[in-house]
Amino acid sequence: MAKDLDPDSMHCNCPVTTTLEILGGRWKPIILYCLQDGPVRFNALKRMIPGITQRMLTLSLRELETDGLILRHVREVVPPHVDYAMSPLGDSLRPVLHAMNEWGAYYRTQTTPQKARSDAA
Amino acid sequence: MAKDLDPDSMHCNCPVTTTLEILGGRWKPIILYCLQDGPVRFNALKRMIPGITQRMLTLSLRELETDGLILRHVREVVPPHVDYAMSPLGDSLRPVLHAMNEWGAYYRTQTTPQKARSDAA
DNA sequence: ATAGGTAGTATCAAATTAGGTACTGGAAAC
DNA sequence: GTTTCCAGTACCTAATTTGATACTACCTAT
Numbered sequence: 001m002a003k004d005l006d007p008d009s010m011h012c013n014c015p016v017t018t019t020l021e022i023l024g025g026r027w028k029p030i031i032l033y034c035l036q037d038g039p040v041r042f043n044a045l046k047r048m049i050p051g052i053t054q055r056m057l058t059l060s061l062r063e064l065e066t067d068g069l070i071l072r073h074v075r076e077v078v079p080p081h082v083d084y085a086m087s088p089l090g091d092s093l094r095p096v097l098h099a100m101n102e103w104g105a106y107y108r109t110q111t112t113p114q115k116a117r118s119d120a121a
Numbered sequence: 122m123a124k125d126l127d128p129d130s131m132h133c134n135c136p137v138t139t140t141l142e143i144l145g146g147r148w149k150p151i152i153l154y155c156l157q158d159g160p161v162r163f164n165a166l167k168r169m170i171p172g173i174t175q176r177m178l179t180l181s182l183r184e185l186e187t188d189g190l191i192l193r194h195v196r197e198v199v200p201p202h203v204d205y206a207m208s209p210l211g212d213s214l215r216p217v218l219h220a221m222n223e224w225g226a227y228y229r230t231q232t233t234p235q236k237a238r239s240d241a242a
Numbered sequence: 243a244t245a246g247g248t249a250g251t252a253t254c255a256a257a258t259t260a261g262g263t264a265c266t267g268g269a270a271a272c
Numbered sequence: 273g274t275t276t277c278c279a280g281t282a283c284c285t286a287a288t289t290t291g292a293t294a295c296t297a298c299c300t301a302t
Contacts, residue, residue, distance in 0.1 A: 015225025016150040016218055022228070024145055026260070029137040042279055053261060058280060068232065078269055079278035089231055092224065097137055099220040103213065104136025107143070110210055111189065147290070163249055174291060179250065199299055200248035244302085251296075258289070266281075272274090 019096065022067050027052055027060045032090065032097065035070060039085035069093065140217065143188050148173055148181045153211065153218065156191060160206035190214065 023029060027049070034040055034048050046057055061084060064070045069090035075081040144150060148170070155161055155169050167178055182205060185191045190211035196202040 014151055014154055014222070015229065016154070016221045018225035018228060019221040020141075020145060020150060024141060029141060030135055033135055033137070043277080046279095053263095054280065055262085055282095056260065059260090074279095080268095080280095082279060089228070092227065096217075096220045096224045099217045100137045100140040101135070103217045104139035106213065107139055107210070108136065164247080174293095175250070176252095176292090177290065180290090195249095201298090203249060245300100246302100247300080248298080249296100252294085254292085254294105256289100256291070258287105260285100260287075262283100262285080264282085267278100269277090271276075 022069070023093075023096075025060065025063075027056055028064060029097070031057075031060055031064065032069070032086075032093070035084060035086050035090070036094075039073070039083040041081060041083045045084065064090075143190070144214075144217075146181065146184075148177055149185060150218070150221075152178075152181055152185065153190070153207075153214070156205060156207050156211070157215075160194070160204040162202060162204045166205065185211075 023032075030049055031045065034045055040048070042057070042061075045061075046052060046054065049057070061070065061072070065072050065084075069087055071085050071087045073083050073085070075083070144153075151170055152166065155166055161169070163178070163182075166182075167173060167175065170178070182191065182193070186193050186205075190208055192206050192208045194204050194206065196204070
């Protein structure tokens with residue numbers, strides 16, 4: 001997803017694009033999904049999301065944190081514990097995630113079970 | 122945006138991801154936005170979206186069409202007219218786009234006017 | 243006769259995003 | 273004393289997405 005678009009090229013300056021920039025990417029939605037029910041630690045997330053590499057998890061968490069959607073809390077024990085939790089701003093995203101979830105589910109019912117586009121590709 | 126993810130790698134099989142695959146990309150949201158108030162022709166879209174190339178417009182429209190969100194109608198006149206309109210399925214996306222629009226606007230009010238992340242990058 | 247509008251394609255290059263593998267350092271468990 | 277867990281970082285490559293430019297073919301207006 002393109003960050004830092006040239007404002008001049010964005011004639012509509014559409015807030016939808018802002019949302020997409022923040023939610024976009026391969027891993028962010030599932031991370032947010034995993035944090036919905038309370039704080040989760042780094043390696044716990046890694047186990048909850050098979051297929052993600054440490055690198056991608058770190059990068060995605062950093063971006064979510066920079067965008068203010070999640071909070072990172074380091075407990076200075078040994079070994080260090082770091083847990084990630086939804087921020088209030090992240091919480092405000094819930095209705096959006098919910099709408100997207102509903103629509104995605106609906107969309108699947110409306111397309112042929114054999115996944116039309118994947119087959120075409 | 123990654124199409125055709127390996128289902129095995131998607132443990133949550135999250136509908137949000139489906140929505141993101143379909144809405145994602147640089148130009149799709151703005152195209153949908155432009156079609157909200159009725160059919161628009163190819164070159165009219167091009168003029169409404171400064172910065173888009175013909176190629177990207179064509180590709181984006183093709184994908185939106187393949188995903189069933191828009192309808193392509195060729196009028197066999199000379200020169201040929203092609204207009205693009207929201208399909209019923211595309212219409213069903215409106216609440217989602219609306220939620221994303223609201224949140225994107227809200228998000229902008231919650232972050233420093235100087236665009237924290239762009240500056241950090 | 244030349245230029246401009248219609249809706250695109252084709253080809254190549256650049257930018258962005260994602261993934262793979264190896265590595266860190268300290269503590270605890272075996 | 274070697275391995276494992278913790279939360280990462282560094283480095284390099286692969287895949288995907290986007291962009292620039294040039295081209296098509298037909299018709300109309302000047």
